[in-house]
Amino acid sequence: QKEVEQNSGPLSVPEGAIASLNCTYSDRGSQSFFWYRQYSGKSPELIMFIYSNGDKEDGRFTAQLNKASQYVSLLIRDSQPSDSATYLCAVIGTGGFKTIFGAGTRLFVKA
Amino acid sequence: EPEVTQTPSHQVTQMGQEVILRCVPISNHLYFYWYRQILGQKVEFLVSFYNNEISEKSEIFDDQFSVERPDGSNFTLKIRSTKLEDSAMYFCASSERESNQPQHFGDGTRLSIL
Numbered sequence: 001q002k003e004v005e006q007n008s009g010p011l012s013v014p015e016g017a018i019a020s021l022n023c024t025y026s027d028r029g030s031q032s033f034f035w036y037r038q039y040s041g042k043s044p045e046l047i048m049f050i051y052s053n054g055d056k057e058d059g060r061f062t063a064q065l066n067k068a069s070q071y072v073s074l075l076i077r078d079s080q081p082s083d084s085a086t087y088l089c090a091v092i093g094t095g096g097f098k099t100i101f102g103a104g105t106r107l108f109v110k111a
Numbered sequence: 112e113p114e115v116t117q118t119p120s121h122q123v124t125q126m127g128q129e130v131i132l133r134c135v136p137i138s139n140h141l142y143f144y145w146y147r148q149i150l151g152q153k154v155e156f157l158v159s160f161y162n163n164e165i166s167e168k169s170e171i172f173d174d175q176f177s178v179e180r181p182d183g184s185n186f187t188l189k190i191r192s193t194k195l196e197d198s199a200m201y202f203c204a205s206s207e208r209e210s211n212q213p214q215h216f217g218d219g220t221r222l223s224i225l
Contacts, residue, residue: 032211043202043216044154051211088154096210097167099144101154 002027004091006102014110019076021105023089026070032092033065035074037085038104044088048074079109113137115217117203123223124193132188132220134203143186144204144214145178147171154202159210160186166210190222198224 003026013019021035032051036044048063050056050072056063062075072091076083086104093100116135124130136143145157158168160178177189186205190197200221204214 034213036216043200043219046213046215049213090154092211095167097142097159097161098156098169099146099214100156101146103153 002091002093002100004089004100004102006087006089006105008103009106010108011105012108012110013079015079015081017079017109019079019083019107019109021074021076021087021089021107023072023074023091023102024070025072025089025091025093025100027091027093027100028067028070029094030067030070030091031094031096033063033072034090034092034099035061035063035072036088036090036101037083038088039085044090044101047087076107079107081109081111083107084109115203115205115215117201117217117220119220120218121221121223123225126195126224127192129189129191130193130222132190132201132203132222134186134188134217135184136186136203136205137207137215138184140205140207140215142166142206142210142212142214143178143180144206145188146202146204146216147199148202148219149196149199157188161210193222193224195224198222 050063089102143160206212
């Protein structure tokens with residue numbers, strides 16, 4: 001059974017701090033990795049995607065991928081109260097069609 | 112910005128009845144997906160659809176479920192003989208050219224089975 005694991009949280013950080021969210025996956029053949037943000041009662045909203053080892057930055061967000069360790073992370077710089085949400089790690093595994101989501105990490109940014 | 116549109120936003124149905132959930136993917140997207148999220152649980156993949164056929168389905172997507180692209184714009188999920196445990200949010204998503212590209216989600220349909 002292919003799995004995507006996340007710490008459920010809640011992760012609480014003060015406004016302006018860096019939030020670090022982590023995810024591990026079991027399918028070593030996975031090639032595509034995504035971070036979605038989900039507010040309560042809403043649909044997942046794409047934040048970042050990454051395909052290659054290393055870092056990818058977009059504004060306040062940085063995605064990091066380490067395929068050898070089967071680990072992907074999301075850093076949120078200068079965290080804002082509006083960043084408070086559940087962050088979902090999603091992985092497309094071997095075969096290329098099925099996306100497996102982690103259970104999500106709840107982030108709470110304190111003003 | 113183009114978006115995925117789902118209707119209805121909320122569907123209430125008696126157990127045993129059939130429901131059809133509708134989606135209009137982003138117009139130039141070629142890959143379509145259905146997911147469900149039971150309240151408080153993770154988003155679960157149901158099915159992917161490309162070139163007018165199912166490309167992959169999960170173990171959840173049994174004979175009770177079917178998908179169809181009846182015309183050039185709509186993508187539907189039919190659930191037959193609904194059960195109480197089918198109550199969930201159902202999300203449609205689409206991606207552009209290749210299956211490993213980011214997927215864009217609709218706002219979802221909340222399905223309540225009574």
